[in-house]
Amino acid sequence: MRPNERAMNEDLQLLEANRRFYQALSDLDLAAMEEIWLHEPWVSCIHPGWPVLHGWPGVLESWQDIFANTVRQRVEPSQVAVRVFGEVGWVSCEEHVSIPTETGETVYVAVVNNVFVITDSGWKIILHHSSPMPIEMDESPPPQVH
């Protein structure tokens, strides 16, 4: 395989791994969620508005809690960008989360970075950092914040 083909192949596999993560989220499928993460004490996860979770046991527990408290949701990534550096893959995207309500549905958007490492079983997530997308985007960003 030529270098360009290899790179394209890696990108596609990384995209596919990221797609599986969002499929697991939409399906509230804990087994699929477990499958896509690396089970190490140093993996990390930040859900919007949550403290940092360090280590697979805590990350797993958070998905169990979220799935147990969610009846139905649809989570669609957009603006997906991928980049592979050797054994590490970086995906940035937006998450559009739709949750049905009695009167329609609630939609919110988060900005996300997912970091994967390649293993013998494919790309596995080591970091998920999701934070709320600002609702109003002003031309002049707020000062004294970084």
Added chain:
Amino acid sequence: MRPNERAMNEDLQLLEANRRFYQALSDLDLAAMEEIWLHEPWVSCIHPGWPVLHGWPGVLESWQDIFANTVRQRVEPSQVAVRVFGEVGWVSCEEHVSIPTETGETVYVAVVNNVFVITDSGWKIILHHSSPMPIEMDESPPPQVH
């Protein structure tokens, strides 16, 4: 150099690069901030409450805006964890930002992931994702959020 020594050396260099980033922030030193970032169209930055910034020109402009609108601040990282995967370095930490006011100082805390790549001039930032630390941490995390 033995593998363990090499790994320790890489970790220390990554920690030092991360320290320089926070020193640039505290000093409002734009040249030092430019020095620590990779100047590529695919680098990315999320300041708390901001939309995603893609590409070095937009990232640079955000630091220019922040530094122009900040008289003085002290930014101290804590809970710093580093991990090197070949050419990629990942730093997770908390940022404690202290901004002097007329009556004392305002302090806020953000949770952060910084991703670096190694170059001929050392570790350079390719991703800075900073989001607000929740003010109150409840035992039971909020449902239907991820």
